[in-house]
Amino acid sequence: MSSTIPRSTSTVTVRAINAGKITFLPASLFFEPVLPGYEGLSGPVYTFLIEHPTKGKIMFDLGMRKDQEKYAPMVQGFFDRFRELGGYDMGADEGETVSEQLVKGGVELGSVNAVIWSHTHFDHIGDISTFPPTTELVVGPGTDLRTYPEHEDAHLVESDTAGRKVTELSFSNATLHIVDLPALDYFGDGSFYILDTPGHQAGHISGLARVTPTTFVLLGGDCCHHVGDIRPTPLHRSLYPCPASLLQSATHSLCKSHFPEIASEPLLKIPPPPAPSVYKDYEATMRSLERLVRLDADPDVLMIIAHDGTAPGVVEEFPGTVNGWKEKGWKEKLMWRFLEKDGGGWRFG
Template sequence: MAQPPPDLKIPSSTTTVNIRIIDTTSRISGIPLEGFVSPAIKGHTLLTAAPAFSFLIEHPSNRKLLFDLGDPSTFDSHTALIVGPGFKDAFTPGYPANEESPIRESDYKNRELREISFDQGLKIGRFNAFDYFGDGSFYLLDSPGHAIGHVCGLARVTANTFIFMGGDACHHAGEFRPSQYLPLPSSISPNPLSLGSSTPCPGSLFEDLYRDGDGTKPFYTIAKGGGAIAHDADEAERTIGKVMEADARDEVLVVMAHDDTLLDVVDFFPKYANDFKEKGWVEKGRWLFLKDFAGAVKS
């Protein structure tokens, strides 16, 4: 039986932002999944045509943010670059001043490089949070693990609905689904193994893939050891635990940066995503990732 998800305790507000999800058209293919997730599941070994989503956030004041913006050097110097805790110490100065740095000095040269502090005591669920505009319309969430300074975003798109911008907190929905709040249903619709079919998919097909035989645990955990991608796998797992609490709520649309299952579910720029709940995107996209396990299930 599913546990009720914890209250995220998002402060009330009547101020909202408009969100446009951008399909940057970049695709990531051919990267072995063993560096990202564990255990291995038959037939699902590579990232294949994974997109890279960005988000245009439009505030009523006419201020705009671009979340997961891509190459910062292509933006003019009036555009501030927002980073998470520890970024400056870990990555600056950039190359060529520091030949070992993974970033270039040109990424932040002649612009404000603003590092967010999460020491105000504000929490959204179990995330340390920062109220970016100061009016409850958009929060940055401290979500370390994948990389130093990694942050997620939470946008209020109506008074009571939100879009969770997950970035690289996860690289496959099987890292946070199913969960104790969102167990795999006995009947799955739309059918992830036969898209367009009116016949639901039996949840029992995936029972042999349950981690530890438990249908309330995500199929995957973060990969650890040599070759693992995460900067801190244990911290990344803690972040995923917080993601699961948000993901269990129908009023929250969770969008990870590389979730290919959403390509045929959501509307992309220039269209807005604020009406996701009315369009049923949460329900349509929730279990589509199971298509990746087609080679491992018994027909």
């Protein structure tokens, strides 16, 4: 399947930065079914430092900011409504922001040429004002870049865009497609592609980094919020059969009224209209996921979504790299980890 990706010997180095944590969001906004006792959602917030050997560094997403009172009033309203929905809360870890982690790890913020936002939700935009004006901001097509206070209903504030170059990508004339998704060759040498993956929000994009000539890391952003939204499929089960002991244990523990069996279709579903959902365009979301499944099942592609609760403890975090994921067997460890009760993704019984 990776044969659908153009060949190249150019590669980048990818480092995963855990930039915070989301806790106790109403899970029903993200997937269904939601069983009693699993009404909340908790997960990391992954961002990525991507380094090209000759063309510099870029960031893919920035996570959350600590000073949440500086988000736009519209975002503050989201926080209030989430709390009203069931007493849930959200917030950044008490740990370091992306900027703080970079500096501590010896990366000068001025060396980051661009920040790419997968989309403009609060847990992805971080605080780009900590980067110098020379750092470009790159966003997907149709991204709402209005800012508060000029626009009271804006998600962004002036410091999110002021004083720096902002580039809105366009896929309208894209001649390259990867698994039928319009794609842009960011560095022009096949080392890093940006994929058009709309649905969760207008302008949502994903990244595909070549970390060796034949292996890749897919930066999924918020294409989905739990790997159970895309696993299993017949493709997954044919390429990565679930270990018999894990399958037996998971099947025994399943809530049979909601999950009769572990079949060949994803255990979780994106909430379809008219159910409340964080996915603004249901049909576009499903089209994007149908294509991304082909990459997720590819033995040469490791997919990391922004809030994958199964990744911590397996994916090495900054300052380490993810480039050696295949030789380290991360995909085999992660593929079915959501069915392990202590694997960070269990919510099925």
